[in-house]
Amino acid sequence: MSQIIASDTDQRLAHMLEGHDCPAILVDADYRILAANDAYCDSFGAIPADSDAHCFQISHGYSVPCDQAGESCPLAEARGSGHRERVLHVHLTATGRQHVDVEMLPIHDDDGELLYFVELLKPVHIASAELSTQQMVGRSPAFNALINNLNLVAPHDTSVLLLGESGTGKELAAEAIHRASHRGDRALVTVECAGLTETLFESELFGHAKGAFTGASQNKPGLLEAAHQGTLFLDEIGDVPLGMQVKLLRLLETGSYRAVGSTQLRSAEFRLICATHKDLAAMVERGEFRRDLYYRINAFPVHLPSLxxxxxxxxxxxxxxxxxxxxxxxxxxxxxxxxxxxxxxxxxxxxxxxxxxxxxxxxxxxxxxxxxxxxxxxAVPTPTLAADSTPAPDPPETWTDLRTRERRYLRDLLRHCHGDKERAAAIAGISLRSLYRKLETGNSTP
Missing domain, CATH: 1.10.8.60 (Helicase, Ruva Protein; domain 3)
Structure with a gap:
């Protein structure tokens, strides 16, 4: 049973609120709250009867409507357009501030005159507006715009491209999208694209068959298999080698792939999220990133604001x-x-x-x-780096530079494999003998 707050409220309209399974209030054109459904009282607390409460006072503690306090006001927008409007706000609740997806539905009489508004309030759980050690946190307009976009796209299977400088929380954003999607009970599989050679990337993503290369002593499933019916997150997609971009595009277009060294065609069903701090459009113009792949992954771009x-x-x-x-x-x-x-x-x-x-x-x-x-x-000295938005061009690499990078990669890989050289060699796509030789050469180099 809906709570009647203003005694002059049309009870038929008040009872209509119970038809909504989310918190809902009835508001007049002067922002006065007339009634609230049970879901609203459970989530935000009961409003005293005949309190002459206004939505901007109860939801925000403001003395004036939201658009006069520096925020967008869905009621003012709905009154201007005559249609439903929505916005993401931070509301006051009994447990503190909370992100809320607000939708305003205008109600007209038979002559088309605007009489009331039904305000639907859906709490957003992918971020926190209070202290939290588990979620993305923030209340600023830039952060709210981000959360609004993540909340909008999460229920859909649309591919998402997360864009922003390094350190802005793109992995947390990917996790938030995944948790809020219908795939949230499935796996979120992250592939770190930076620093992987084409061979290693293909083996990691698609897996490989026994005997596919020296050291491949058994079949190895790829990360795609782990991501089946879940979410695949390709972090730093701008670092995927050009040769591998063709195979990645084929995977996204057909939903099928082959493990390295196998003729068996396998199917993959997953939601794709990509992230990069690089300017992919500029990379496309320079021929460093495939145009067709760029448009395939850029279905819903989301900008992550800098600090x-x-x-x-x-x-x-x-x-x-x-x-x-x-x-x-x-x-x-x-x-x-x-x-x-x-x-x-x-x-x-x-x-x-x-x-x-x-x-x-x-x-x-x-x-x-x-x-x-x-x-x-x-005061602790730190190296000065070029800004992520305008990365400094890399100097030409010498053969010695490449050998040094290879040795560093192999050492990191060996640590990742807890000293298991056979496994490290298999992942790197080289023989065990080659692994020993490359590491020994590195140890003898001054």
Whole structure:
């Protein structure tokens, strides 16, 4: 039974709210809340009867409508258009602030005159507007626009391309999309595309058959098999070798693939999310990325704002990150520390902020982290890097450079395989003897 808030409310319209399975309120053209359904009272709390409550007061604590307080107002927009309008807002609840998907439905009389509005409020769970060590956090307009896009695309199987500078949280965004999708109970499989050769990328993604290459002593399933009916996340898609881009496009177009060294055609069913900090459009023009693949993965591009674009979130982010790093240890980040952090430009974005706070835990002599501790953290010398949006061109590599990179990759791979040289050689697509030779050559090099 709907709660009647204003005594002059049309009870038929109030009872109509129970036809919605999400929180809903009835509002007049002057923003006055007339009635609320049970789902609203359960989620946001009951509104006192005859309280002359207005939606902007109850939802935000504002004294004026949202569009006069610097936010978009779905009621004003619906009144102007005469059609339903929607927006993502941060609402006050009994448990704190919460992201809410708000949809405003105008109600007209038989003559077309606008009488009332039904406001549908659907809580968004892919991010937090309060301190959280598990989710993306923020309240700024730039962050809300991001969450709105992620929330819109999550229920669909549309391919998503996450764009933004390094350290902006693209992997967290991919996880949020996956969890909110109908595939959320299936696997999210991440493929780190950076640093993989074409052969290794193909083997990792498609798998390989026994005898496909020297050291392939048994069949190895690829990551595509693990991602079946789930989500495949290709991180740093701009680093996929050109030769492999053809095979990746064929996979996306046909939904089928062959393991390396196998003639058996296999099917793959998954949702695709890609991410990159590179300018793919510019790479297409330079011939470094296939145009057809670019348009195939760019069905729904989503920009992740830099930390500079969401400066208002710095305090919430810093305290959430510190809570995650500290674990059970209770640490206090002072207002002076927040102000000092606020003077930084953070070219490394959230990842850089995390590094600073990790140093702060080490440098702090107590559980209090103040501006002096932050100053000491910032005094640690770090290399200056070119901005991600305009990457500096790589210098031409010599044969020695390539050999050095190969040795470094093989050592990292061996650590990943916990010292199992046979497995490392198989993944790298080389013989065990070649692995020994390449590593020994590296050890003898001055």
């Amino acid at each position: 500079r674009e969401r400066h208002d979130d710095l305090q919430l982010l810093a305290r959430s990150i510190l809570g995650k790093l500290a674990g059970e240890k209770r640490l206090h980040l002072t207002d002076s520390a927040i102000r000092r952090l606020g003077r930084e430009s953070f070219p490394g974005n959230i990842r850089e902020l995390r590094n600073i706070l990790e140093r702060a835990i080490i440098f702090a002599h107590s559980n209090v982290i103040d501006a002096r501790v932050i100053e000491r953290c910032l």
